[in-house]
Amino acid sequence: MLRENTVSGSDVKHPGLKLRMAVSGTVLFAFYMLIATAVWEFVGSAVAVVGLTILFVGVQYKLGKWLALRSINAENLPEDEFDEVHETVARLSDDMGIDKPRLMYAPMGAPNAFAVGRQASGVVVLGTELMQILDDDELEGVIAHELAHLKNRDVLPMVIGQSIAMLFGWGVYFVVNELIGGLTGWILGWIASVIAQLLVTIFVLVISRAREYAADEDAAQYTGNPAALASALAKIGHVNQQVEQSAVNDSVSALCIFGDNRGLFARLFASHPPMEKRIARLEHLD
Template structure:
């Protein structure tokens, strides 16, 4: 259902893009803007992961890493990827006290996952495994590519909407219509983008629970991350709010409920869904590396 909803929303985004292009300059105006958007899309396809990681100040964890905690974190993440039947992603750490994580990359062969130092300090080992399983699910579902495409189309719509005020065809509604397009078209694109993000979070929670083998790990992690994200500032995320939808929890604020303007579902709704899944799921299939620390009650230690 989530995949179907995503395709419907992407179709709506594309239809909105085409409609704004026509209102701005007819077939010619739409064609020019489409070419620009296509160039943006191709560039994003090949380079979005590098741009995102650099903007968030991420550092890759290599085989030469000296920190035992980071070595274990990387090892557990690779074990989860193997359990999911995926190639090993590149693994990054971000130095910020806010607990959070995200994934990026155009496909499973060119993927990266990143966690903050705050996440490793606040969560225990099995909870971290639940979080990284969620991020690997995003990679497996190619959600990161989907969000790149929607962000590109949304940007193109915003560009067209600004053109409407100065270059719009007056025969199609005049200055009032142009102003309305400039205001409401980007807003509508943003709403569709947020709706896509919310639908994919539920799917990644479900698949992530399957990958790590225990929905309770992710449910517990989400509750801790929610509290930490509300009380701790993520300066890099605040400086780049367009990236907020990529994180497992909104790094900018803590809105309650699945409101129209939220990029993520409410934590309570996600936890409830995971608990329902746990009731129907036989726990015990988690990777050995993560299962070894099932009884941990505090940060790594």
Template structure:
């Protein structure tokens, strides 16, 4: 069975997220009656759909992504076609962007995926290193990582909003209740996101392993990560915002609190795994 560890983790975290969602839905039903159930169900689907569509659009727009011309970059297009065929997915759209630092990311789902390659990345990586990075991004699309993360983030947001308004409605609706509700909602959302982000970090390891499998070695991607890390450390500012950084192959944010809410594992550990 492929990625047994990931599937077990997804089952565990999925159960927890479903429990959070079921608890919030149960409270809503108790407060407003069973007639609200269709509204809860439809509202959830619309909210998740909006998060997915808007997130995809915002990520591409934030870096100014443009189509990667096939006539200028035929080798990259052939590389993606070969890797996509090997992974059993449709070739995603290829875009390029000036991000201010070497990086790349994938968004979308199978059949509607997009891979964005930074111009800076193409300038610093050798061909086999770029192949490792692209294989990593294609693995995210094949494994439905973006859809999974959007679903998890949406449930966290729904829980936070529900707790916030639950606290407000349970009080006297004065200013103190609004402040207390906002704090309670933020804390609730952060607690749910801890589980979601733990899965996100593991998914990076899985995408690295998939890239190693389809490229034939982990060394090219390991060298690419070293160059990407070095390139990002020399840059003070990029066009990559926090939400888009969560999609990228490399996230440069560090710190104790950040490590708890990180979307990526430490790059040193990823390189070590790839070389082992």
């Protein structure tokens, strides 16, 4: 049986996360204002700029959730077969003050899990490989981590950040292409667009990594068992390192509890902090 939660459901404060969010958010907003000003000059209406931005982010948010679930063929986790898992999700959701999310499962090629959506319409997906290798306490820690993402509303800031990166990249491309023109303008515009998106993505990744630490800490608090989550992360990291390629694509991997960061370039632009650092922080909480 999964043990009862021994920790109160009071909110966890993350001053470090809030500072990173403030700095990175300010920079992202500055990038947004640059592209918004350029669009404003083109369409001549601030209302149109705001409307187009909201529409773009909204479509990405809704479509992104559907595509993430569709990409791995996620199915509802049967409550009659996995009643303990559903009970654990219900209990932790109640402790965190959020609605119980829809619970799904899917083969991911390696042990993993992720959450998408809002507090009121969230979905937690557990990989079949994950449920096979973790014991009850470890699985509880992973579930608490994913629920913490929903509680902290982590998905929307990431969608907004990625949207700004995409919009900024498009804006840079059109400006460079317009100024230079021809085939040279197209090539230089494309190169400048890639560089611009990478630059903005750096600030998005700062937010993403900080939120992973925060979700780990929240999970440790609400389960009262940081050692179990640390053990789960160690197992997940070990098995994933043995897998050459999982069934999860890059966009979904950024949402998962484990994000592949093999290779120098991958580590520099990883959406997750190194697993060993996450484990060390959890061991310090124990």
